[in-house]
Amino acid sequence: MDITILSILATLYFSVEITILFYYGKISFGYDSNGFDFEELAKKHDIPFVSIIVPAYNEENNIGKCLKSLKSLNYPHYEIILIDGGSTDKTVSVAQEYLEPKNIIVSEGLPEGWIGKSWACHLGYQAAKGDILLFTDADTEHKPESLRKLVCISRETNAGLLTLLPYQKMSKYWESILPIYYFMSHVSSGGSKRVNNRENQDSFLASGQYMLFTRKAYVEFGGHESIKGSVVEDYAIARCIKTKLNCLYYLENHQLVASRMYPDSPRMCWTGIKKVLYAGTRITSPKKIILSTLFVLWVILTPFAILLSVRHETRLFFLITSGIYILHLLVFAHYWNKKGRHYYLTYLLLPFLEFVFILAMIFSVLEIKFKKTTEWKGIKYTPDLDAGLS
Numbered sequence: 001m002d003i004t005i006l007s008i009l010a011t012l013y014f015s016v017e018i019t020i021l022f023y024y025g026k027i028s029f030g031y032d033s034n035g036f037d038f039e040e041l042a043k044k045h046d047i048p049f050v051s052i053i054v055p056a057y058n059e060e061n062n063i064g065k066c067l068k069s070l071k072s073l074n075y076p077h078y079e080i081i082l083i084d085g086g087s088t089d090k091t092v093s094v095a096q097e098y099l100e101p102k103n104i105i106v107s108e109g110l111p112e113g114w115i116g117k118s119w120a121c122h123l124g125y126q127a128a129k130g131d132i133l134l135f136t137d138a139d140t141e142h143k144p145e146s147l148r149k150l151v152c153i154s155r156e157t158n159a160g161l162l163t164l165l166p167y168q169k170m171s172k173y174w175e176s177i178l179p180i181y182y183f184m185s186h187v188s189s190g191g192s193k194r195v196n197n198r199e200n201q202d203s204f205l206a207s208g209q210y211m212l213f214t215r216k217a218y219v220e221f222g223g224h225e226s227i228k229g230s231v232v233e234d235y236a237i238a239r240c241i242k243t244k245l246n247c248l249y250y251l252e253n254h255q256l257v258a259s260r261m262y263p264d265s266p267r268m269c270w271t272g273i274k275k276v277l278y279a280g281t282r283i284t285s286p287k288k289i290i291l292s293t294l295f296v297l298w299v300i301l302t303p304f305a306i307l308l309s310v311r312h313e314t315r316l317f318f319l320i321t322s323g324i325y326i327l328h329l330l331v332f333a334h335y336w337n338k339k340g341r342h343y344y345l346t347y348l349l350l351p352f353l354e355f356v357f358i359l360a361m362i363f364s365v366l367e368i369k370f371k372k373t374t375e376w377k378g379i380k381y382t383p384d385l386d387a388g389l390s
Helices: 005-028 036-045 063-071 092-097 117-126 146-155 174-189 191-195 215-221 223-227 233-245 264-283 286-311 315-337 344-349 350-371
Strands: 050-056 078-084 104-106 132-136 141-142 159-163 210-214 248-251 257-259 374-375 377-382
Touching: 005 174, 005 191, 005 286, 005 315, 036 146, 050 063, 050 117, 050 146, 050 248, 063 078, 063 092, 063 141, 078 092, 078 117, 092 104, 092 215, 104 117, 104 210, 117 223, 117 233, 132 146, 146 210, 146 215, 146 248, 159 233, 174 191, 174 264, 174 286, 174 315, 174 344, 191 248, 210 344, 210 377, 215 223, 215 233, 223 233, 233 248, 264 350, 264 374, 286 350, 315 344, 344 350, 350 374
Parallel strands: 050 078, 050 132, 078 104, 159 248
Antiparallel strands: 132 210, 141 257, 159 210, 374 377
């Protein structure tokens, strides 16, 4: 390859890398969303009644652990409501070991235009008595002190919605892609630093695994009914709360709640990620999509850049590209610290996993554009891609 072309490619490569590292540093350093003195907060704030709503569908392997942890919360005033979406396994019978029959609601069919989880959450809201509404997934486990601490933070930050990323447990090889999914969410949202800044209206993020609302805020933005057709209901709600009420607070690195999202199979993991990617881009600013795309492409192309430098015996380029790639791995490890298990396959196969992420995005676009449907747990949905935009 001509040395001039190689120089141009090298310049472009380093320009992209500098842009990416600068952006990551800007959104990630110098901010701690967990900087609270809980003993002082406990003295300062009241203890409102909390309704904990758990939507579930075929969760027999998870629901027992979830409900056991919720029953062990050291919070004085709360109720647990399970909404079952018509499970064909033993979800309901397992739940009956922990909850009274009046606290288990089995959905009888799905109304037109609704996605199953949002409908379950809506039913839970209708049955709830609390001034605070906590929607949490059936695959979560909660430390005893979690609810008390998070309610205090919600009060202290005046959050209409406090949401958090649970600590991600991983042990199967296919789960090694999860840190990439969350890292891309971090980059495309602007990070918790910007999400929690009320002046940055285009920065929002939420995790449907844990969403703690004040009833007032939930009613004001329209609840799950306002985004009933969204397959990214958490992200759509985050946008609504940020743009309409401007009272969103997002937590990371806390380890108060843990989750195991896709333990069953590679297909489950692939389907779960694929179904949300294209819908998520519809409510993300183009600038952040471009930055996220550049990041993915840079990681994928880095091994080729290193091989190119070896082939042309450009030692300086090899040292620089290798060094920058190692720096990127350190950046990635910095992001994932305390958010989940550091799974060695994620770092070893990072470019390959980023490529799989791109494939998932392509399949997500094709599926929704041409089939007009997406699937989760054997149920097909026709998503409303405009949910959360109005």
